[in-house]
Every structure is written in structure tokens, then in C-alpha cells.
Amino acid sequence: MGENLSRRSFLKGAAAGTMSVAALGALAACSPSGAASEAAAPAAAAAGEGLAETGSYDVMSQMSLLNRNMTEGAVAAATPEEFIVQKGDGALQFAPxxxxxxxxxxxxxxxxxxWLGEAPEITDIAGTESCDILVIGAGNAGSVAALRAQEMGKSVILAESQTYDEYDEYACDMACYNSKIFLDKGTPEVDPIDVMNEYVRKALGHVNLQIVRDYAFRSGEMLDWMMADHIPAEYTEKYAKTSNYKGNENFSGQCAGQWSWPAMTQWRDEETNINMWPFVIRSLHTSLENLGGKVAWGYQALRLIQGDDGAVTGAIFQDIDGNYQQIDAKAVIVCAGGYGGNPDMRLDLxxxxxNLAWAYGADRTDPEMIGGMGRDGSGIRMIMWAGGTMEAGPRAGMSIGKNGAPGFAFGGAWPCFGPEGKRIYNESMYKFGSNGHLDLMPDDSLLVNVTDANWExxxxxxxxxxxxxxxxxxYMVEEVRQNMADYQTGxxxxxxRSFARFGKEYSNVWAADTLEELADIVGYTGEAKENFLAEVAHYNELCEAGRDTDWGCDPQCLFPIKDAPFFASFGATGGQPSNGLVMLSGVNTDGQYRCTDGAKAAIPGLYAAGNTCGNRYGIQYGTPTAGNSCGFALTTGYCAAEAAVNDLA
Structure with a gap:
């Protein structure tokens, strides 16, 4: 690499920001291994070499000898001045x-x-048809993408692996900002810049900014388009529930430095509380067909078709009768969901x-050690066979972990006490599913949430x-109020009534006339009971002072526990690590939802949306508004369709 650039001078340049990425790569390729490998027997670079006699790898060959008698006569500096002299030009030193x-x-x-293998070779095609844009997957993203592209003047086929009669969808909550259904009820308009920045902050910047921007700026537009033009008004009037549109009158808009906005629509039947969205979304399929598009039911996508230039020109499917069908297209939008239902993809990706399973001492090579649900990952496999790549890690599930605080049936963030009777964390930090702090606790650790008569x-x-x-x-608030008014101690x-559930489900709450009795009910005894009573008294003092010097709870959420009756929800830690509803990672795309290869170049004709599309969440799911996963999926389908149509034009 040249005699005029020593490793020491390189480190000085790197610290000053003067080395290019190419120079970093060149250094890695040509630099010597350093003192550690010079002093030890070199490990073999070729596979199979470097094995110890036992048949295992010689891990001891990697023990570093850095600063182990390397400098003859070395004496530690006794003063700052001596240390400075020893450092010379001050360049940082690293173990190579x-x-x-x-x-x-x-x-x-x-x-x-x-789990990836090679794309299947299929030759016995029973039938072929063609369209301008092929959309694979009729979930939230795919249904919207197909309808939007057809409406914009392209011929569309929407292929779905489920049959028409069996079709179901487990989507429920959808967060869409500044939609007309909210604004017409008086909900204040949300600044989309604030929305965008909050999601980017929660992801620590580990996102595709264009996708996040589209969601913040265009999700309301997308919902308005669906509801105004494609969902019958009678369904909207009867089933669309604008969650929290009245707002929480005392909420400031931020909590513990985190934004939170009312923007979630649910589709519930009031009498049964059943989620109606899997039925309502069929209206989009009807609109697609009314505009001349087609839904191919029972079509399981097997592989994409590519030309000699690498452009994607369609896909091959297996229909419900086992026949192979080919659909040729000028563009393909893959909206086949994630890989939460594929245990081997979960394990590898x-x-x-x-590593959470490994942290619990479980076998991290066993797919059964990490539970999950969701789609089969077939869309991601097809894209990767076509040259696409997965987003970089960390790759989390929607609620990765084992433990969450045992919340009340009606929701809320409440003081949480651990197995020793002491409060254990900042309950006002909004989250979803697991809390990493709780995952560090041993299994069977008692967790108790407590509130009092002022819960509402x-x-x-x-x-x-x-x-x-x-x-x-x-209709639910009134029932919960009545349930709580009819409380039974003991x-x-x-x-x-469980608020987060669809259907009429109920969860137990425990009540007592005194905190001493409540401690007995939840299982605190001896010193733990004494700690609990003292901790509640201390917590009430923090509430009165308006500052939580223990854990930093937001002052607006410091709720004293002082008025009988007292209520508790409790449970124990433990269980199996799980991804929750879906995986949050998918394939890489550019700013126009085009799938990209390892060089980050777009693969012609290939797009991804919904849970197939990656770089939406970064490190973990976050909920400035509940329901943003479905909102993201719907919006990405809407925008991916526009991108594909514009590219064809």
C-alpha cells in the first residue's frame, strides 16, 4: 500500500476525518495483522484448516498479545506531563x-x-396472462397498491394466495395523520414534520427517510381517498371508529420527551366489538374489479420472472388446483407481508x-426457541432471488421480548412495583410490548401495577x-366505568372489559379497601409487603413534589395512590421470546419503493410495499400513535403504486 503511509499516520488521518471509505477498505485489504498474529501461530484462512486435534477450532490462537511485554523497559507515566510525553503526537492506538x-x-x-436456497425452475406453465402492473399480496399494502394503480390508468392484476371465500386479514388499528374523518370532528391538525421527526428519532435514524416522510405527509390523504371513493358510506358510518378523537383533555401532547397524537381509526361493530376491517377491505377489491382490474384468488407466488437485462417482467404462481400460472407485467409490486410465520427465516434474519433467546440461555440455533406469527416470507425470498437484499440489523419483531408490565384491562401507564415491593422503572415512557428493563429480570418475578379510585x-x-x-x-367506556363501579374486593x-381486544373479552382486576389488603392479594409478604407500603408512601411524596427523582416519570403522569378503593393488575415474568404480530424488517428499497441490489441500484420493474418493504422502523416498533404498522402498510402501497405508474410513463 506504499511506504509513505504507516498505520500510525493512517490512524491520525482517520481521526481527523481525512480518509475516504475506499482508503479504509484498502487498508483492511493490505495491512499486516499486527503484533498479536505475528507472535502467535497464524490461523488458516482456508476453510477447514486451523483445527485443533480435538476437531474444534483453535480459539486460543486469537488471544491478543497487545501490550504484553511488547515494549522493553516500559514504565507507566506517574504524572500527566509524563503521559503527554509518552503519547507523542497523540494518535489513538488500536488493537489490530x-x-x-x-x-x-x-x-x-x-x-x-x-431457507433461501435457489429459485425453483418451473417449465410446465398451464396458462399465461398479462397486465401493466402485477401486485402480489392482497393485504393492506397490496389492496391499496392495486386499486391505486388501476385508478391511475394501468391494467392491474392483484394475486392473492388465499381463496376468495377464505380470505382474512388480521389488520385492525390504522394510524393515518390529518385524515378528514378526524379533522371534521375537531381533532387539531398535526404538523407532519413533527410526525416524521418523531419516527426518525425513535428509529435512531436507522430508516429510509423517504418512506417515513411519505407516511407522515400522505397517510391521511390515503385514508381520505379510500373512504371517499372506495369504501361505502354505510360502512364508514357504522364501523369506522376514530379512536381518541375527543382527546385526553389533560394530555399536553408530549410525555417524557416523546410526541403522541390522536390518529388511529378502527373498524368495529359496536354490538359484538368484532374487527370489521377484513370485511371492509373487500370494498377495495370490488372497486378494483369495477375499474377493470382483476383479483387472482388462490394464487401462491413462487418466483419472479426476469429478462436477460435483470428487469422483472412478471411472476409464476401455483393456483389452488396445483397448476402453474404465469402473469407477465411491466412492473411488479410485492406486498406479500413479512416472515414472522417462517421459523427458519425468523431464526436467521x-x-x-x-440473541434474546441466547441471553436467556436458550439454544439460539433452535427455531422453536423464538415464537412468532405472520406471513411465510415468500415475497422476500422471491425478491432476494431477483437480486434484492435485506435491510441491515438489528432486525426486531413488533414486540420482541418476553415481558411487559401487567396492564389494566382499560389500558394506561401506572406505577409498577417489582418482586421486592419496590417501584422499578419510568412508567411514562411510551412503548409497545416488551420493556427491555423487564426482560433483564429473572423468570417468575412478580410485577404489580397499582392505581386508586381516580383511575379515569x-x-x-x-x-x-x-x-x-x-x-x-x-360504548366501551361506559361499560368499563360500570365494571369498575361494581368492583369486588378480595x-x-x-x-x-378489555379495551385493546376485538370481541367482548374481559380481564381480571383486583380491588381492596386498603393498601395492606391489596398487598396481601397480589402476594407481597414479609419484607416485600413492608417495602411496598413504604414505596407507595414515598411515591406519593414524589407526586406531591411534582418530580420523580427515582425514575424520571413525566410530571403529568405522576398519579398518587391515595384514595380507596385501590386497584391492582399483576403477573409474573417469563415465557418465550416472541416477535409479536409481525417482523419489522424487510427488503431494501430506494426512495421510490424500487427494490435495490447490493450496490443499492434499483432492480428494474420490481417494487416492494407493506411488511415486505424494509427500513421503516429501525431498531424497534414505536407508537406515537397506536396502529402505525397498518398505517405504514397502507401508505406504502399507495405510494409504491404511484411510483410504478410514473416509472412506466
Whole structure:
């Protein structure tokens, strides 16, 4: 690499920001291994070499000798002045690292993992048809993408693996900002810049900014388009529930530095509380067909078709009768969902889940160690066979982990006490599913949420994530109020309508006339009971002072526990690490939803939306508004269709 650039001078340049990425790569390629590998026997670079006699890899060959008798006569500096002299020009020194052990792909990783394999060769095509734009998957993203593209003048086929009669969809909550259905009810308009920046902050910048921007700026437009033009007014009037549109009158808009906004629409039948969206979304399919488009039901996508230039020109499917069908297209939008239902893809791709299992001492090579649900990952496989790539990690599930605080049936964020009777964290930090702090606790650790007679007043100070009651749902609020008014004290508890559930489900809440009795009910005894009573008294002092010097709870959420009756919800930690509803990672795309290869170049004719599309959440799911996963999916389908149509034009 040249005699005039020593490793020391390189480090000085890198610290000053003067080295290019190419120079960094060149250094890695040509630099010596350093003192550690010079002093130790070099490990073999070739696979299979470097094995100890036992048949295992010689891991001891990687033990560093850095600063182990390397400098003859070395004496530690006794004063700052001596230290400065020793440092000379001040360049930072790094251990260069040792040589690899030569671990074979079978023992470590595969560039073509077993779950991916090779694209199937299919020749006996029973039938062929064509369209301008082929959309694969009729969930939220695909249904919107197909309809939007057809409406914009392109011929569209929407292919769905489920049959028409069996079709179902587990989407429910959809957060769409500044939609007309909210604004018409007096909900203040949200600044989309604030929305965009909040999602980027929660992802620590680890997102595709254009996708996040589209969601913040265009999700309301998308919902208005669906409801005004394609969903019958009678369905909207009867089923569309604008959650929290009345707002929590005492909520400031921010909590613990985090924004939260009312923007979630649900589709519920009031009498049964059943989620009606899987039925209502069929209206989009009807509109598609009325405009001349087609839905191919029972079509399981197997692989994409590519020309000699790499452009995607359609896909091959297996229909419900087992025949192979080919659909040729000028553009393909893959909206086939994620890979939460594929245990092997979860195991390999979700580093967060795999290593969480490992952190519990479980076998992280066993797919059964990490539970999950969702789609089969077939869309992602097809895109990768076509040259697409997965987004970088960490790759998490929607609620990766094992433990969450045992919330009340009506929601809310409440003081949480641990197995020793002491409060254990900041309950006002909005989250979804697991809390990492709780995942560090041993299994079977008691967790207790506590509130008092003022529970509903306290809820009015909380935001619009999954930790709140929908105070706009009068038919449920009234029942919950009555359930709580009819409370029964004692160890058996009493049932309360579960707010987050579809259908009429109930969860137990426990009540007592005194905190001492409540401690007995939840299982605090001896010192733990004494701690609990003292901790509640201390917590009430923090509430009176208006500052939580223990855990930093937002002052607006400091709710004293002082007026009988006292209520508790409790449970124990433990269980199996799980991804929750869906995986959050997908394939890489550019700013126009075009799938990209390893060089980040667009693959002609290939687009992704919904959970197939990656770089929406970064490190973990966040809920400035509950329901943003479905809102994201709908919006990406809307925008991907426009991108494909514009490219064809």
C-alpha cells in the first residue's frame, strides 16, 4: 500500500476525518495483522484448516498479545506531563485484531442460507396472462397498491394466495395523520414534520427517510381517498371508529420527551366489538374489479420472472388446483407481508430475537426457541432471488421480548412495583410490548401495577399509544366505568372489559379497601409487603413534589395512590421470546419503493410495499400513535403504486 503511509499516520488521518471509505477498505485489504498474529501461530484462512486435534477450532490462537511485554523497559507515566510525553503526537492506538479461524459456512453462516436456497425452475406453465402492473399480496399494502394503480390508468392484476371465500386479514388499528374523518370532528391538525421527526428519532435514524416522510405527509390523504371513493358510506358510518378523537383533555401532547397524537381509526361493530376491517377491505377489491382490474384468488407466488437485462417482467404462481400460472407485467409490486410465520427465516434474519433467546440461555440455533406469527416470507425470498437484499440489523419483531408490565384491562401507564415491593422503572415512557428493563429480570418475578379510585382522571393525562384507553369509544367506556363501579374486593378479582381486544373479552382486576389488603392479594409478604407500603408512601411524596427523582416519570403522569378503593393488575415474568404480530424488517428499497441490489441500484420493474418493504422502523416498533404498522402498510402501497405508474410513463 506504499511506504509513505504507516498505520500510525493512517490512524491520525482517520481521526481527523481525512480518509475516504475506499482508503479504509484498502487498508483492511493490505495491512499486516499486527503484533498479536505475528507472535502467535497464524490461523488458516482456508476453510477447514486451523483445527485443533480435538476437531474444534483453535480459539486460543486469537488471544491478543497487545501490550504484553511488547515494549522493553516500559514504565507507566506517574504524572500527566509524563503521559503527554509518552503519547507523542497523540494518535489513538488500536488493537489490530487477529486472523479469522477459517470457520466453514456450515459451522457459522451461509451467504445463501438454507431457507433461501435457489429459485425453483418451473417449465410446465398451464396458462399465461398479462397486465401493466402485477401486485402480489392482497393485504393492506397490496389492496391499496392495486386499486391505486388501476385508478391511475394501468391494467392491474392483484394475486392473492388465499381463496376468495377464505380470505382474512388480521389488520385492525390504522394510524393515518390529518385524515378528514378526524379533522371534521375537531381533532387539531398535526404538523407532519413533527410526525416524521418523531419516527426518525425513535428509529435512531436507522430508516429510509423517504418512506417515513411519505407516511407522515400522505397517510391521511390515503385514508381520505379510500373512504371517499372506495369504501361505502354505510360502512364508514357504522364501523369506522376514530379512536381518541375527543382527546385526553389533560394530555399536553408530549410525555417524557416523546410526541403522541390522536390518529388511529378502527373498524368495529359496536354490538359484538368484532374487527370489521377484513370485511371492509373487500370494498377495495370490488372497486378494483369495477375499474377493470382483476383479483387472482388462490394464487401462491413462487418466483419472479426476469429478462436477460435483470428487469422483472412478471411472476409464476401455483393456483389452488396445483397448476402453474404465469402473469407477465411491466412492473411488479410485492406486498406479500413479512416472515414472522417462517421459523427458519425468523431464526436467521432476526438477530434481535435470536440473541434474546441466547441471553436467556436458550439454544439460539433452535427455531422453536423464538415464537412468532405472520406471513411465510415468500415475497422476500422471491425478491432476494431477483437480486434484492435485506435491510441491515438489528432486525426486531413488533414486540420482541418476553415481558411487559401487567396492564389494566382499560389500558394506561401506572406505577409498577417489582418482586421486592419496590417501584422499578419510568412508567411514562411510551412503548409497545416488551420493556427491555423487564426482560433483564429473572423468570417468575412478580410485577404489580397499582392505581386508586381516580383511575379515569389519571388516564386523561396520558397519550395515544397502546397504553391508553380510547376515551372516544363511548360504548366501551361506559361499560368499563360500570365494571369498575361494581368492583369486588378480595383475592378472586372481578372482570373488566378489555379495551385493546376485538370481541367482548374481559380481564381480571383486583380491588381492596386498603393498601395492606391489596398487598396481601397480589402476594407481597414479609419484607416485600413492608417495602411496598413504604414505596407507595414515598411515591406519593414524589407526586406531591411534582418530580420523580427515582425514575424520571413525566410530571403529568405522576398519579398518587391515595384514595380507596385501590386497584391492582399483576403477573409474573417469563415465557418465550416472541416477535409479536409481525417482523419489522424487510427488503431494501430506494426512495421510490424500487427494490435495490447490493450496490443499492434499483432492480428494474420490481417494487416492494407493506411488511415486505424494509427500513421503516429501525431498531424497534414505536407508537406515537397506536396502529402505525397498518398505517405504514397502507401508505406504502399507495405510494409504491404511484411510483410504478410514473416509472412506466
Amino acid at each position: 485484531g487477529g486472523d479469522p479461524l477459517g470457520i466453514t459456512p456450515a459451522d457459522f453462516m451461509q451467504n445463501v442460507p438454507a 432476526s438477530d434481535s430475537m435470536r 382522571t389519571y388516564l386523561s393525562y396520558q397519550g395515544y399509544g397502546h397504553e391508553t384507553m380510547d376515551r372516544s369509544s363511548d 383475592p378472586d378479582g372481578f372482570p373488566v
